[in-house]
Amino acid sequence: MKTKADPPLTPAVLHILLALSTEERHGYGIMKQVERESHGKVKMGPGTLYGSLGRMMDAGLIRESDKRVDPAMDDERRIYYTLTALGRKALQSELDRYREVVAVATEKRLTPNAFADGT
Amino acid sequence: MAPDRTIGRYRRWYGRLLRLYPRPFRERFGEPMAQTFSDLCRERTDANRGFHAFALGTFAETTAGIVRENVSQLMQTRAVIRWVLITAAVLAVPALAMVLNLGVPDPGSGTEGVNWGPMDFAIIGVLVLGSGLLFEYASARAGSFAHKAAIGIAVAAGLFLIWVNLAVGMIGDEGNPANLMYLFVLFVALVGASIGRFEPREASIAMFAAAGAQAVVAGIALVAGLGPELRADAFFVAAWVASGLLFRQAGIEPSPTSNTANQ
Numbered sequence: 301m302k303t304k305a306d307p308p309l310t311p312a313v314l315h316i317l318l319a320l321s322t323e324e325r326h327g328y329g330i331m332k333q334v335e336r337e338s339h340g341k342v343k344m345g346p347g348t349l350y351g352s353l354g355r356m357m358d359a360g361l362i363r364e365s366d367k368r369v370d371p372a373m374d375d376e377r378r379i380y381y382t383l384t385a386l387g388r389k390a391l392q393s394e395l396d397r398y399r400e401v402v403a404v405a406t407e408k409r410l411t412p413n414a415f416a417d418g419t
Numbered sequence: 420m421a422p423d424r425t426i427g428r429y430r431r432w433y434g435r436l437l438r439l440y441p442r443p444f445r446e447r448f449g450e451p452m453a454q455t456f457s458d459l460c461r462e463r464t465d466a467n468r469g470f471h472a473f474a475l476g477t478f479a480e481t482t483a484g485i486v487r488e489n490v491s492q493l494m495q496t497r498a499v500i501r502w503v504l505i506t507a508a509v510l511a512v513p514a515l516a517m518v519l520n521l522g523v524p525d526p527g528s529g530t531e532g533v534n535w536g537p538m539d540f541a542i543i544g545v546l547v548l549g550s551g552l553l554f555e556y557a558s559a560r561a562g563s564f565a566h567k568a569a570i571g572i573a574v575a576a577g578l579f580l581i582w583v584n585l586a587v588g589m590i591g592d593e594g595n596p597a598n599l600m601y602l603f604v605l606f607v608a609l610v611g612a613s614i615g616r617f618e619p620r621e622a623s624i625a626m627f628a629a630a631g632a633q634a635v636v637a638g639i640a641l642v643a644g645l646g647p648e649l650r651a652d653a654f655f656v657a658a659w660v661a662s663g664l665l666f667r668q669a670g671i672e673p674s675p676t677s678n679t680a681n682q
Contacts (some may be wrong), residue, residue, distance in 0.1 A: 327451050328458040345477055346455050347484020349449040354488075358669050373458070 312352045315342055317361065317383065317391040324365045326378035327353070328416050353381060361387035426460050429474045436478060438616065439485045439490040442560065452481075476598040492559075493552060502551030509547050511541055542585065550578040561669070566619060569665035573612065573626060576658040577605055583651065592600045597645050604632045608659065619670030626663030630656045 309317070318323060319333035330353075331344050344352075356362045364382040383391070433456045437449050455479065463470050493499060493677045515521070516533040553618055561567045583589060590597040608629035615621020633656050640647035 304522050309453065327455040335536075345480030345484070346452045347481040347487075349455070350444075351484050351487060354444060376454060383472070401487075402563060 308397065309350075309390060311342070312344065312348055313361070314391075314394055315344070315357060316349075316356065317354055317394075319386055320362060320381060320383045320387070321391060324380040324382040326380050329370070330372075330381065334360075356387070360384055361385075361390055363399060426464065429460065430457060433481070435477070436481055436485070438481075439636065439661055440488055444488050444492075459513055493555065495678070497556070498552070499557040504554070505551060506544050506548045510544055514540075517544075538574060543582070546578055550574050557612070561623045563669050564673060565665045566669035569619070569622065569626070569669055570617060572662040572665065573608060573622075573629075573656055575657055576662065577608060580605060589651055590640050590647050595645075597640060599642075600636045600639065604629055604636060604655075607632045623666035623670065624665045626659050626666055628661065632660035633659060633680045 315334045315338065316330055318337060319330045325333060327346070327349060329348055332346055334342050353362065362381050363382060363384050365382040367377045367379050369375055369377055370415070430453070434453055437445060437452055440449065459473070459477065460470075463473050465579060513533045513535045517535065521533070554570060557570045557574070558567045561570060565667060579623035580589075584601055586597045587593055588595050588598050608625055611625025611628055612622040615625060633652060637647050637649060637656075641649070
């Protein structure tokens with residue numbers, strides 16, 4: 301049993317960690333990946349994205365990888381961001397927390413439509 | 420589809436907006452943010468949908484980020500604690516005077532003693548704390564003593580101008596609506612200096628303009644026979660001019676921050 305749990309992540313941080321979990325991305329790439337993975341429900345503006353990136357870098361969850369050209373876009377060099385070991389651990393802890401919540405809900409037979417009748 | 424000229428204009432405005440971020444944040448993320456904005460512009464124009472609404476929405480979202488980062492930076496410093504303590508000390512004076520029943524005779528109203536209500540404490544508290552934080556925000560970029568002194572005098576002049584008008588009024592008494600003309604002076608000083616981001620040259624022009632505005636308001640009150648307190652007006656004109664001169668001096672002096680800011 302864990303004695304001290306990691307604090308829950310904010311939605312923006314969780315989405316950014318998820319977007320970076322498969323590959324390094326630059327700012328615009330992160331925005332688009334978050335939009336894709338949330339089926340368009342989460343749209344981050346530059347203010348939210350870079351504010352979160354700054355805090356995540358300060359917390360050691362991500363780091364700048366390098367500055368290079370994205371062949372799919374143009375010839376401008378972009379800063380890429382990547383997860384650190386701490387970032388991967390934080391994402392893992394958060395996903396474990398979500399899995400536990402889903403397990404409890406399943407145990408209670410709470411389906412997505414369980415409260416549809418308003419009771 | 421938005422024409423290239425329109426997109427270029429929005430990019431320039433966005434670049435200017437990014438200058439309002441705290442310097443460390445701007446140096447770290449200013450370029451990638453401008454690049455991301457360009458990517459979003461390209462995406463919108465390629466999709467040929469709602470470019471102006473998108474641009475305004477992004478400006479609003481980034482403005483919220485600017486406020487958040489500035490507040491966050493301010494909260495990380497000891498400035499907030501320092502100014503909360505200063506505000507508490509200022510408010511403690513009338514509070515103690517009320518508790519100890521000490522008073523200053525006021526021949527005008529015939530009353531004696533300090534009798535502040537909760538609203539008086541709230542207004543003065545907000546004024547002092549707000550002025551202190553404004554000073555900290557503006558002087559964070561100041562590289563020389565003259566620059567900081569100029570900001571300090573300007574903020575103090577603004578604070579006292581509001582205070583005097585609320586307490587006794589520069590024209591007649593505090594209830595005289597003619598005192599609202601002094602809001603014009605504050606508007607000139609604050610908006611002028613803010614547009615120039617408290618940079619010495621721009622702020623010095625704003626301070627001289629505020630001195631002029633103060634003199635104009637006093638002149639209007641004099642001509643209209645409203646009985647302005649000309650000595651007080653002269654004091655404030657002198658304060659705005661002193662601030663303007665110090666800003667100008669700061670613009671002449673080489674400062675380490677002004678050198679790095681342009682790199």
